[in-house]
Amino acid sequence: MSGYIDVIKERSNHNNVGDDTLDRLLQEKINSLQIEIDSLRKELNYYKAEMEKLLSPPLIEATVLDVMDNNRVLVRSSSGPNLLVNISNNIKTADIKPGMSVALNQRGSTIIELLKQRDDPYVKSMEIIDRPNITYAEIGGLEEQIRELREVVELPLKKPELFREIGIEPPKGVLLFGPPGTGKTMLAKAVANESNATFIHVVASEFAQKFVGEGARIVKEVFEMAKKKAPSIVFIDEIDAIGAKRIELGTSGEREIQRTLMQLLSEIDGFKALDNVKIIAATNRIDILDPALLRPGRFDRLVEVPLPNTEGRKEIFRIYTQKMKIEENINNEILANMTEGFSGADIKNSCVEAGYIAIRNDRNVVTMNDMLEAIDKIQKKKSINKGIERKEKFI
DSSP states (O other): HHHHHHHHHHHHHHOOOOOHHHHHHHHHHHHHHHHHHHHHHHHHHHHHHHHHHSSSSSOOEEEEEEOOOOEEEEEEESOOOEEEEEEOOOGGGGOOOOOEEEEOTTSOEEEEEOOOOOHHHHHTTTTTSSOOOOOGGGOOOOHHHHHHIIIIIHHHHHHHHHHHHTOOOOOOOEEEEOOOSSSSHHHHEEEEEEEEOEEEEEEGGGGGGGSHHHHHHHHHHHHHHHTTOSSHHHHHHHHEHHHHHOOSSSHHHHHHHHHHHHHHHHHHSSTTTTTEEEEEEEEEOGGGBBBHHTTTTTSOOOEEEEOOOOHHHHHHHHHHTTOOOOOOOOHHHHHHHHOOOHHHHHHHHHHHHHHHHHHTOOOOBBBBHHHHHHHHHHHHHHHHHHHHHHHHHHO
């Protein structure tokens, strides 16, 4: 600073600058330095705060189970066990309610913050944001099944007043059963598309969790989300993963699956048939399902989705081949007669395989011979799979 003043004095003497000019220059410099000091102080405080954040221990998330006496709360921590904890002085006991999410300090002994309610990201990911683009026109050979689903699911969502006027309640849930690849998932997606409802797709095995009570919690949150986003359709695929017949003895994992199933039954019982929430489930093994799932008031409408007959296969071939570049001599009736025992998925694979055969032969058009060769390949693959299944049963 003194060096700067000497320079100013020298320049002022040289230029015959008066004392007033010197004072003004000094004041401007002081103001500039003061601004720089304030800026550096703010930057220092910012980095101190960041250091405190980096060095501070993480908080533990917990769910309130019950508010006890003496300003203590029973919580279930995210790490598993239930804890009896104290409440910080800056939180009012009256603000704490069962079911709320709270933050505990690192030692897990005190509630220091109330967390906002939020949807579990795992559960939220089950919602299909974009509506399924499957339509009834893309499903062949299942006219009767489509009619039943429209009556049970689509009609109550679109025109609930009809049921109130007549005085009946439609089924809450529909169970689609049949061999793999027959179109059960496609039917559920088509209904969601046509009814303009929120579609929540769950594979039942996703309900099976590692920690005790987690599966039941996820079931509960799925149905809470369905109610908030109504009209909605909850589609539970492969429901036999949690809905198998209960046994008295079993491992801890099996008991947890049973608790999850009981929560599912409770959720189905907990809402009305006209609550704008419909449940569609699918299984390949209806024979192993718990009878409690199939009783009236739950999945009381059973819709079988069998392997397609000849007319059904002909319709499915027509649906898939109309999207392909094919020769005019392809006869869907001949193809349908050759594919006895094929599912809709098998027919789709045959069409895809025929396309690959055309590509291998440097052609951009699929011929009848390509289709026949593809069908023969799929039939051989099915024979191998059946042989493996018989061998496993024998073992």
